[in-house]
Amino acid sequence: MAPAEDDISIEEKRVYAGSAGRTDxxxxxGxxxxxxxxxxxKVGEFELATRDPARxxxxxxxxxxxxxxxxxxDGDVLVGPIGDDEPGAAEPDGFAAAGVGPxxxxGVHAGAFLAADAAGGIRRIGVDGVDGDAAGAASTRIGDVDDPRAVDGPLIAAGDGVHRVVGTANSGGDRPALESVGLADARxxxxxxxxxxxxxxxLYWLGNGWMAASGGDATAVAADGDGHALAVVDGDLLVREDAGGDTVGSASDAGWDADAWRVADLPVEERPVALGxxxxxxxxxxxxxxLCVDAGDGWRHQVIGVRGVAGVALAVAE
Known part of the structure; x- marks a missing residue:
C-alpha cells in the first residue's frame, strides 16, 4: 500500500508545488x-469552496x-469565478444562481456550461457576461431527457440512453439541440x-456504432481526449493508457476493446465513484x-474526510 499524504510536510508540498505547478x-x-x-x-491542503450540498x-x-x-x-446551478489567492478556492460570495432550478x-461544452435539471431539462449556461460576481450567466433550455445522470462535453447520460448536443450557439450556426445516440440506462x-x-x-466506446469494452455494472468513466481513460466496472477501476491521441474517426476495434484496459491497483480498498x-x-x-492521484509513478492518496462524493473537476491553479 502506498503511503498516505499525511506523512508529507506542508513545507515539502510547497517546495514541490513550486517546481511541478499545482492543479486543484x-x-x-454532500x-x-x-x-x-x-x-x-503530492496531495496538499484541502478546504471547503462552497457549503451547499453538491450533486x-x-x-x-x-x-x-x-x-x-x-x-x-438541489436549489440551482451556482456559477462563480475561481480565485487566484493561495490556497486558491472560489469565493462563495462570488457565486450566482444560473436560473436552472434543482x-x-x-459539464462543459463549447465555451459554456451544460446542466441537467431534476426534471430532465438540458440547459446551456452561457457565460459571456460573467466576470466578477458571475451575475451574467444566462440559461437556455435546449432539450429534454429521461432521468439525467451525467454531462461531459456534448454527451448526456440518462435513463433512456446517451444523448448528444448538436448545433452551436454561435451567430449564424444552428441552434443547439439534442439527439439520441443509443444505449440504455447510461450512468x-x-x-x-x-x-x-x-x-x-x-462500458462502451463509440466507433462504428457502440462497441463493448467491458461487460459488467459500469458506473463511472472519464477521458482526457488524448487516449487516456478511466472507468469503474463492478467496483474495479479500469485504466486505458494509450496516448496515441485517438479520435472518433481513427479508433480501431482493438484500440478500445477489453484488451486495452487493465485493472488499477488503488492504494485503498474503497470503491471509486468520481473520476477526472x-x-x-x-x-x-x-x-x-x-482522493487518489497518479502522476505516472503509481497511485498516492489522501483522506479528505467527506461522504456523499458525487463528482470531481480539475483546474490548473499555477
Missing part, C-alpha cells in the same frame, strides 16, 4: 465542494479571464476524444472520501 481538484460532496491542492502526485461540479477554463466553477445543487449534473459519459459510456450492462483528469495526472475519488 474540486470534489462535489457537505459542499471541497477544493484539494495537487502538485504532481456535481465542473470547471470552465478561460484563456483571458478567471476560470469558472459551476456547482449543481440540478443533478453539470456516466466521457465526451473528450473517443466517446465512452458507462451503462448498467457494461488534469495536466499529467489522473484522479479517482472513493465513496469513503479518499
Amino acid at each position: 481538484a474540486y470534489v462535489a460532496t 457537505t459542499g465542494v471541497v477544493r484539494v491542492a495537487i502538485s504532481g502526485d 456535481d461540479v465542473a470547471v470552465l477554463a478561460r484563456p483571458d479571464a478567471a476560470d469558472l466553477l459551476a456547482v449543481a445543487t 440540478a443533478v449534473a453539470v 456516466d459519459v466521457a465526451g473528450a476524444g473517443v466517446p465512452l459510456a458507462a451503462t448498467a450492462d457494461g 483528469y488534469g495536466p499529467g495526472l489522473s484522479v479517482a475519488v472513493t465513496d469513503a472520501g479518499t
